[in-house]
Amino acid sequence: MKVMARKNQDDVLRISARDLVRTRNFNRKMYRMRMQIQGVTLRIQTMQSTSDMAKAMKGVTSAMKSMNRQLNLPQIQRILTDFERSNEEMNEKGEIMNETLDTVFDEEGDEDAGVDEEIEKVIEEANIEFRTKMGVTNVTPLMVEKNEESELDARLEAFKASMAK
Numbered sequence: 465m466k467v468m469a470r471k472n473q474d475d476v477l478r479i480s481a482r483d484l485v486r487t488r489n490f491n492r493k494m495y496r497m498r499m500q501i502q503g504v505t506l507r508i509q510t511m512q513s514t515s516d517m518a519k520a521m522k523g524v525t526s527a528m529k530s531m532n533r534q535l536n537l538p539q540i541q542r543i544l545t546d547f548e549r550s551n552e553e554m555n556e557k558g559e560i561m562n563e564t565l566d567t568v569f570d571e572e573g574d575e576d577a578g579v580d581e582e583i584e585k586v587i588e589e590a591n592i593e594f595r596t597k598m599g600v601t602n603v604t605p606l607m608v609e610k611n612e613e614s615e616l617d618a619r620l621e622a623f624k625a626s627m628a629k
Contacts, residue, residue, distance in 0.1 A: 566629060581614060 468477040 563628075 468480065
């Protein structure tokens with residue numbers, strides 16, 4: 465266009481200027497149209513996402529309704545109450561079993577204590593015989609002390625047995 469202006473070709477210059485203005489306007493319109501199309505595309509995608517979300521929510525709602533129909537609250541409460549009762553019964557039976565086992569094993573311990581007492585008596589009698597042969601006096605207090613201890617142990621065991629009943 466500068467060349468045409470230097471050559472004084474006004475008509476050609478005017479036509480070229482109009483073409484340039486039309487081209488620039490066309491480019492602006494194309495750019496605006498492209499932006500509008502992108503905006504519409506974005507809106508369509510948003511609508512599609514909203515539609516998909518609505519469908520998903522519909523599915524979740526129907527699943528929740530189905531679960532609510534299947535859940536019977538009074539029945540669940542009854543089941544939980546029965547479980548609690550059964551659990552308590554089992555705990556009570558376990559305590560009874562433990563007490564019984566403790567009693568049985570304590571009696572075995574008493575047998576062991578009786579065996580130990582008999583062994584001590586035999587050893588003490590042998591010791592008394594030895595002391596008598598050696599001429600040592602004052603042998604009886606040991607036997608009396610052991611007899612008193614045995615008597616106290618027997619009374620303690622009888623008391624424990626009466627408390628366990």
